[in-house]
Amino acid sequence: MTELTNVTEAKAIKVPTLPDAQTVTSVTHWTDRLFSFRVTRPASLRFRSGEFVMIGLMGEPHPGTGKVKPLLRAYSIASPSWDEELEFYSIKVQDGPLTSRLQHIQPGDEIILRPKPVGTLVHDALLPGKRLWFFATGTGFAPFASLLREPQTYEDYDEIVITHTCREAGELTYGAELIESLKGDELLNEVIGEGFWKKIKYYPTTTREESAKMGRITDLMRSGEAFADLGVAPLSPETDRAMICGNLAFNLELKEMLEGYGLVEGANSNPQHYVVEKAFLD
Numbered sequence: 001m002t003e004l005t006n007v008t009e010a011k012a013i014k015v016p017t018l019p020d021a022q023t024v025t026s027v028t029h030w031t032d033r034l035f036s037f038r039v040t041r042p043a044s045l046r047f048r049s050g051e052f053v054m055i056g057l058m059g060e061p062h063p064g065t066g067k068v069k070p071l072l073r074a075y076s077i078a079s080p081s082w083d084e085e086l087e088f089y090s091i092k093v094q095d096g097p098l099t100s101r102l103q104h105i106q107p108g109d110e111i112i113l114r115p116k117p118v119g120t121l122v123h124d125a126l127l128p129g130k131r132l133w134f135f136a137t138g139t140g141f142a143p144f145a146s147l148l149r150e151p152q153t154y155e156d157y158d159e160i161v162i163t164h165t166c167r168e169a170g171e172l173t174y175g176a177e178l179i180e181s182l183k184g185d186e187l188l189n190e191v192i193g194e195g196f197w198k199k200i201k202y203y204p205t206t207t208r209e210e211s212a213k214m215g216r217i218t219d220l221m222r223s224g225e226a227f228a229d230l231g232v233a234p235l236s237p238e239t240d241r242a243m244i245c246g247n248l249a250f251n252l253e254l255k256e257m258l259e260g261y262g263l264v265e266g267a268n269s270n271p272q273h274y275v276v277e278k279a280f281l282d
């Protein structure tokens with residue numbers, strides 16, 4: 001009788017098999033190169049919206065020793081700091097050591113999550129301002145998916161401009177749907193007030209497939225077209241604050257442009273007008 005009870009109890013308690021294991025709760029595939037997923041959140045994990053953590057899977061056994069080591073990569077947390085779960089927005093690199101496998105995760109599977117959030121794309125790294133710009137390419141949208149759901153974003157700024165440049169139109173869908181869903185966000189409507197979402201100006205562009213707006217955001221800003229479309233003046237250090245997250249060339253080009261407008265780069269230890277983070281290592 002005792003034995004039988006123990007067996008039943010053992011089955012009921014799911015023992016984590018990975019170090020720092022979290023369980024996948026949902027997975028959405030957006031294109032053949034992009035997917036998002038949600039996992040359980042460790043009770044002790046505190047982070048600031050916009051930060052990133054290391055996540056991954058156990059690697060393949062070493063051919064000589066048979067030992068397995070965790071295979072970890074940096075990932076922006078795409079969900080806001082108050083969310084019960086954690087969301088991630090991921091690339092699928094077909095021969096990528098992690099994402100060639102991570103793209104196949106299913107609800108109930110476990111991933112490794114090192115609970116040490118860090119990053120520069122945080123409100124603390126910016127001086128107060130009136131208008132906040134989010135500049136993203138590709139999966140660089142992820143930290144802004146977090147910050148767009150963070151009440152402080154709307155408490156601190158009168159206007160939020162989010163630009164997202166991708167090669168193809170399908171690569172914009174995750175961001176477009178998330179922004180549309182904000183209109184019905186219960187917390188933001190309650191804390192900030194009905195119609196808070198009217199503060200958002202969304203400017204998606206594509207470069208290699210026809211869409212409503214074609215071109216790199218950098219070129220559209222240089223020509224003045226982006227400012228005319230958005231109905232806002234070019235950036236100024238008096239009013240504008242910015243966060244950049246894209247590929248290295250994009251980050252460098254935009255950094256130079258923002259410095260040209262007179263904005264100064266900030267950091268956690270030295271808040272200024274803009275901050276930058278790589279969306280991936282080239």
Ligand SMILES: Cc1cc2nc3c(=O)[nH]c(=O)nc-3n(C[C@H](O)[C@H](O)[C@H](O)COP(=O)(O)OP(=O)(O)OC[C@H]3O[C@@H](n4cnc5c(N)ncnc54)[C@H](O)[C@@H]3O)c2cc1C
Nearest residue numbers: 073074075076089090091093096097098099139142279280
């Ligand atoms: C601070 C930081 C935050 C990051 N946040 C995210 C995130 O939120 N979502 C995410 O998908 N990735 C993110 N990355 C990239 C991530 O760490 C991995 O590189 C990615 O998951 C691919 O891992 P991999 O092992 O499959 O291939 P890797 O060996 O890491 O990369 C192989 C090649 O794939 C390309 N690549 C890698 N990541 C991307 C990407 N995101 N978009 C386009 N091309 C890419 C690069 O050319 C790279 O050299 C972040 C990187 C950094 C430094």
Ligand SMILES: NC(=O)c1ccc[n+]([C@@H]2O[C@H](COP(=O)([O-])OP(=O)(O)OC[C@H]3O[C@@H](n4cnc5c(N)ncnc54)[C@H](OP(=O)(O)O)[C@@H]3O)[C@@H](O)[C@H]2O)c1
Nearest residue numbers: 137138139165166167206207208216217218247249250253
């Ligand atoms: N996206 C795909 O369909 C695809 C398919 C196969 C492989 N890949 C590979 O995956 C990697 C990442 O691809 P990705 O599409 O996610 O990211 P990406 O190549 O970094 O491009 C993302 C977007 O940023 C734009 N961009 C790039 N540099 C810029 C700059 N300096 N200033 C302004 N805008 C800039 C691109 O415009 P441009 O189009 O003008 O460069 C594109 O619209 C690359 O190595 C790529 O070769 C991508």
